Amino acid sequence: MNDPQPNWIARRSAATTDMYDRAVQAGLTGHTITRRSGKTVRLDDGHECVEFVSCSYLGLEDHPRLTQAVRTALDTYGTHFSSSRNSVQPAEAHTLEELLGEIYPGMSALVFNSVSSVHLGVLPLLGAGVLPGYPIGPGGVLFVIERTAHASMQALRGVLEQAGPAVRFRAEEPATLTAAMDLAREQGRTPVILVDGIGSMGGLVDVRSLADTAAELGGYVYIDDAHGISISGPAGAGYAFEALGGHVPRSVLLVGSLSKAFGGSGGFLLTHDPADVTLLRREANPMVFGHSNMVTHMLVNAESARMHLDGTVTELQEALWANTELFDKVNSGNQLVNAGTRSPVRGLAMDTEEAAFDGAVRLRRAGILCFPVFYPVVAQGTGLLRFALSSRHTPEQIQAVADVLADR
Ligand SMILES: Cc1ncc(COP(=O)(O)O)c(C=O)c1O
Missing domain, CATH: 3.40.640.10 (Type I PLP-dependent aspartate aminotransferase-like (Major domain))
Structure with missing residues (x-):
């Protein structure tokens, strides 16, 4: 007898929607970049955006x-x-x-x-x-x-x-x-x-x-x-x-x-x-x-x-934690995943995939890239906007995220 869902991989695949593909088509993720300077990246369509995606939390890669x-x-x-x-x-x-x-x-x-x-x-x-x-x-x-x-x-x-x-x-x-x-x-x-x-x-x-x-x-x-x-x-x-x-x-x-x-x-x-x-x-x-x-x-x-x-990294750590604190402060109206913790990652959990998609669209229109994630990265039917913070983000870049999220 053929089991229609024979294993967890098949079950996971069956439960995964086309949300990721839609997000790529809408220019929300799956980006191609042609240049970067600090936290600003140039996309292949010529637009410059500020990214909260890279896990290089101390910005060491162009040191x-x-x-x-x-x-x-x-x-x-x-x-x-x-x-x-x-x-x-x-x-x-x-x-x-x-x-x-x-x-x-x-x-x-x-x-x-x-x-x-x-x-x-x-x-x-x-x-x-x-x-x-x-x-x-x-x-x-x-x-x-x-x-x-x-x-x-x-x-x-x-x-x-x-x-x-x-x-x-x-x-x-x-x-x-x-x-x-x-x-x-x-x-x-x-x-x-x-x-x-x-x-x-x-x-x-x-x-x-x-x-x-x-x-x-x-x-x-x-x-x-x-x-x-x-x-x-x-x-x-x-x-x-x-x-x-x-x-x-x-x-x-x-x-x-x-x-x-x-x-x-x-x-x-x-x-x-x-x-x-x-x-x-x-x-x-x-x-x-x-x-x-x-x-x-x-x-x-x-x-x-x-x-x-030699201590170089210690100084960068301080800048990172100052930025996470600022991110929490300007976003205090939102219930952020990880707020107040010593994690460089913040998340805005959404009840539906559509809500996460819409949030990523608004950020993208303001020239901000986050990482919108859907099942199987988060629970089925939900979405999350993931923000990776860095010692290199400026206060203005952090405030810009808060301005978009406040405007929901
Ligand atoms: C917690 C954790 N472990 C492992 C990995 C996989 O890392 P790698 O690409 O070096 O295999 C990742 C990737 O992002 C990760 O976040």
Whole structure:
């Protein structure tokens, strides 16, 4: 018998409307840009707009030290050295990992070419119980996935289930986590909780209490803090590191992005045991079977790491938090998602997709680009206008958003 909706991918596709396509056609998203200067971008139709879309929350990407790093890379290596990462890599790849070890004292860092590659490389080996620093008990693993954890982890569920079962919980409903922990206890399994640090669309996860909960059962919490890196914490170590008390507990595997506020490209894992790095370099799928990060990216990443350590990033953090405060103040009439929090993301939740579409149209007419999102990024039938704030936005640009939103 043919099941009309045989799996979750088909169900998700069936529930997705054409809203994204309509938004592209209406010039609200899917933009093509031909130039940018600070937060102003020129679109291919010649219009100049102010964008609240880029996740480069500290505006590092055109910093003279980073653009110079690209030139140095080109002069030294050309654009790329095409090999698997564990076969040949530039000296700066080692430098970067050492510098990350200074930003996160006592930790060993391993850099991948994306955060998704970190997940794909690390999680199956973690679940299989072969990482020396994160042993799994004889009963095997239980993956416990937070419902809003990033799609790059959720999509691996079928892969993870080859190592052990996976269940989901909701951070805002503690009983669901308790049920998952009870299940781990009953079945004698080691729980591995998967969460974001700062959610890409939502709020801040209480990573500290999750680390404690996992530790009680000898388990782990695997934190994807892609959006939290650089924007806070000493030397830009990030949201989760700061929330964990300025260190990485033994029960935590911390993952970060180099492609957002960091100003470069790639993803990294921090582990307590250098033997994990040895194993992952040898066995993690994207390390063995994938190409390396471009050399231009690696030199940029290494220079940005130096800017984290020499205090440059701390000054930019202050400008970012001043801007988020101003954004909240001028928008106090709207119930913004994340208002008052140390997240660089704000959202205006809408009851319907049409309402989000209309809001994005009004902003676009005023020369402002936000990121309108629909299902499956947010709940079915609803919409959200997502605003990514940066240290580079001016007070006038922030006020302009408030003027449009006030005019609803
Ligand atoms: C929280 C989070 N994790 C992972 C990713 C995927 O990052 P990458 O493109 O480096 O794989 C993203 C992408 O935006 C993200 O927001």
